[in-house]
Amino acid sequence: HLIPLLDLAHHLAIRGLTITILVTPKNLHILNPLLSKNSTINTLVFPFPNYPSIPFGIENLKDLPPNIRPTSMIHALGELYQPLLTWFRSHPSPPVAIISDMFLGWTHRLACQLGVRRFVFSPSGAMALATMYSLWQEMPNAPKDQNEVFSFSKIPSCPKYPWWQISTIYRSYVEGDPVSEFTKEGMQANIASWGLIVNSFTLLEGIYFEHLRKQLGHDRVWAVGPILPKETIDMTPPERGGSSTVSMHDLKTWLDTCEDHKVVYVCYGTQVLLTKDQMEAVASGLEKSGVHFIWCVKQPSKELVGEGYSMIPSGFEDRVAGRGLIIRGWVPQGWILSHRAVGAFLTHCGWNSILEGIVAGVPMLACPMGADQFVGATLLVEELKGAKRVCDAANVVSHSAKLARTLMESVSDESRVEKERAEELRMAAVDAIKEDGSSDNNLNAFVKHVLGLGSETDEG
Numbered sequence: 001h002l003i004p005l006l007d008l009a010h011h012l013a014i015r016g017l018t019i020t021i022l023v024t025p026k027n028l029h030i031l032n033p034l035l036s037k038n039s040t041i042n043t044l045v046f047p048f049p050n051y052p053s054i055p056f057g058i059e060n061l062k063d064l065p066p067n068i069r070p071t072s073m074i075h076a077l078g079e080l081y082q083p084l085l086t087w088f089r090s091h092p093s094p095p096v097a098i099i100s101d102m103f104l105g106w107t108h109r110l111a112c113q114l115g116v117r118r119f120v121f122s123p124s125g126a127m128a129l130a131t132m133y134s135l136w137q138e139m140p141n142a143p144k145d146q147n148e149v150f151s152f153s154k155i156p157s158c159p160k161y162p163w164w165q166i167s168t169i170y171r172s173y174v175e176g177d178p179v180s181e182f183t184k185e186g187m188q189a190n191i192a193s194w195g196l197i198v199n200s201f202t203l204l205e206g207i208y209f210e211h212l213r214k215q216l217g218h219d220r221v222w223a224v225g226p227i228l229p230k231e232t233i234d235m236t237p238p239e240r241g242g243s244s245t246v247s248m249h250d251l252k253t254w255l256d257t258c259e260d261h262k263v264v265y266v267c268y269g270t271q272v273l274l275t276k277d278q279m280e281a282v283a284s285g286l287e288k289s290g291v292h293f294i295w296c297v298k299q300p301s302k303e304l305v306g307e308g309y310s311m312i313p314s315g316f317e318d319r320v321a322g323r324g325l326i327i328r329g330w331v332p333q334g335w336i337l338s339h340r341a342v343g344a345f346l347t348h349c350g351w352n353s354i355l356e357g358i359v360a361g362v363p364m365l366a367c368p369m370g371a372d373q374f375v376g377a378t379l380l381v382e383e384l385k386g387a388k389r390v391c392d393a394a395n396v397v398s399h400s401a402k403l404a405r406t407l408m409e410s411v412s413d414e415s416r417v418e419k420e421r422a423e424e425l426r427m428a429a430v431d432a433i434k435e436d437g438s439s440d441n442n443l444n445a446f447v448k449h450v451l452g453l454g455s456e457t458d459e460g
């Protein structure tokens with residue numbers, strides 16, 4: 001969530017807003033590229049709160065061992081309430097607004113106490129957010145059977161999912177449990193907040209934006225995406241979210257030797273860790289497909305290495321040498337996707353990945369694993385026709401033959417229709433973010449709105 005929030009900060013800073021970013025020490029380095037481009041952005045560094053179940057030194061969800069509930073992170077960050085309140089109160093000219101991620105719902109209460117406005121930032125799309133809001137508003141009970149289909153009947157197109165595919169955080173809710181109750185309060189506080197900024201664009205999700213405005217009962221909803229830095233779009237290797245674990249020179253040299261649109265890029269985002277079986281299935285699919293590929297494999301924490309997570313099957317790298325690049329750790333994803341050699345993207349359908357795939361004009365292969373990814377896949381596959389559905393968390397292992405076939409087809413000459421559709425989506429995204437495009441106008445409107453809040457404060 002941090003990466004798009006920082007991208008947003010850049011777009012707001014270049015439009016003249018004065019910004020302070022609250023960050024904890026271990027995440028500070030992620031801000032470097034942003035701070036070097038925007039001298040007016042300030043940082044406010046608070047120590048990460050001590051929290052019993054979070055090992056000391058872990059300050060980012062991507063480093064949290066899978067046996068610790070992600071909602072612990074939400075709960076832990078709530079401890080920043082008091083330090084932030086004190087900071088605001090002691091500041092000679094404190095901010096007039098708080099923009100915070102949807103997992104920081106407590107900032108709504110803080111904003112109310114301070115008499116400033118809070119804007120929710122959604123790094124998920126409008127359709128996914130609408131489903132989350134609907135769940136936390138209506139609090140449906142879990143069915144006995146996890147395969148029972150749940151319908152979001154008030155949301156346009158009435159999306160339906162087996163229960164196990166709906167929001168992981170909602171499914172983990174346990175009435176009376178302090179972490180769950182804090183998460184619920186935060187989600188409900190999002191709905192009550194003054195405004196909403198979504199990293200998406202009107203043409204992509206128009207009906208869901210309309211729905212959100214109705215659901216929230218106001219029009220203070222801004223569709224500002226895709227808020228990618230200009231460098232990603234212009235193909236300058238950016239240091240975004242972290243520095244690459246592979247040399248840019250080697251990566252570029254390798255990609256430059258490949259034919260146009262023949263490489264498949266595979267990445268499951270920052271949260272998903274594939275199990276040993278899932279790793280074997282993906283590896284087997286890649287091997288049998290015969291395609292050229294880059295596979296970015298998330299590094300598991302030390303404790304999990306022995307459990308087989310993210311384990312690359314033995315001998316696999318030798319067998320695919322020359323046509324496959326396996327990278328353990330961080331890669332410049334946006335840059336890779338925009339390289340002319342990349343012809344398909346096997347994605348877990350994290351919202352940032354979807355947007356980056358769209359902006360790069362790369363046809364996608366959907367393999368949703370959890371969180372909001374099933375909703376992202378519905379939008380991308382069924383509604384936008386921008387991806388093929390290959391497999392998901394429940395069947396990656398049994399679908400490895402299908403995966404091999406689909407990978408092969410995705411970079412073959414037969415995939416012309418998919419390429420044309422990807423290009424249409426790319427053009428729609430570029431239109432939204434260009435000067436006077438819908439997202440550019442929404443960013444300008446948002447900045448105007450915030451500046452208006454400043455004068456309200458000046459007037460007392």
Ligand SMILES: O=c1ccn([C@@H]2O[C@H](COP(=O)(O)OP(=O)(O)O[C@H]3O[C@H](CO)[C@@H](O)[C@H](O)[C@H]3O)[C@@H](O)[C@H]2O)c(=O)[nH]1
Nearest residue numbers: 123124269270271330331333334350351352353371372373
């Ligand atoms: O080696 C890497 C790995 C990731 N990324 C970037 O990291 C981001 C990953 O974001 P996303 O595709 O959204 O996946 P997750 O990290 O899984 O994101 C979480 O947050 C998203 C936004 O709310 C949700 O849609 C997802 O389901 C949830 O898992 C993207 O910008 C990638 O470009 C890199 O640059 N290099």
